Amino acid sequence: MISNRCKYALKALIYIARQDKDKSILSSEISKDENIPKKFLENILRDLKNAQFLTSRRGAKGGYRLNKDPEKVTLIEVIRLMDGPIALLPCVSIMYHQPCDTCEAEETCTIRDVFIEVRDATLEIYRKTTLASLAKKKNKLSL
Template sequence: MISQKAQYAFRALLALARLDDDEVSMISDIASSQNIPKKFLEQILLDLKRHGIVQSRRGKMGGYLLLKGANEITFGEVLRIIDGPIAPLPCLSKMAYRKCDGCDDEEACEIRKVFAKVTDATRKILDNTTIADAIADPEKADIPLIA
């Protein structure tokens, strides 16, 4: 399950992706239109800014906008920034690998084998679905499906 923080991050990014090129949106506007607590949104946008996803502009006409194109920002990238590793088991994590407690043989672990398939399928979708895909016409969206 993804965190509320990640859901807010996705909603903010989707709102920014709907703006015209070079148009900015103030935190208060995003917060009210997306029903996100303003203080929480400030923290989220700072995290996304540190990772090169959004940028801020100062001044009277300041606000936030996407630094990368919506077609370059994947759900997997954002989820890792906000929530950390995607893997359900520590032994499957690419970012924070560690051996599972009590496991003597990862290669023979039946639990790991099942969750490796789940993790691979999840990564395939999240790492190949962009913010642009999510706001595209659902009939035309290029969201990979698992057969």
């Protein structure tokens, strides 16, 4: 399941991606327009900045901008940053694999194969979904 933290990060990134790329966006604007608690959003934006998704500037023309091309930012990157493992079971995780404590051997586990298929299908969707595609979809829905 995706956390609220991850959903808010995606909403903020999509919001910024929809703006003029030369314009810095204030956290207060994102908070108001996307209905995200300001303090929570500030922590999320800091983490996105530390992970190089965003740059920020202080002052009169301050705010946040994307640091990466939205065509190159995938859902999988943001979800892993905000929530960690994507797999439903630790024994099928690619990045965060841990042995399952209820199985004697992963190779003979009958449910593991199904969860590998779910993981692979999910990862494929996340890999091909970009920030740009989500921003375009949001623009169409806003018309």
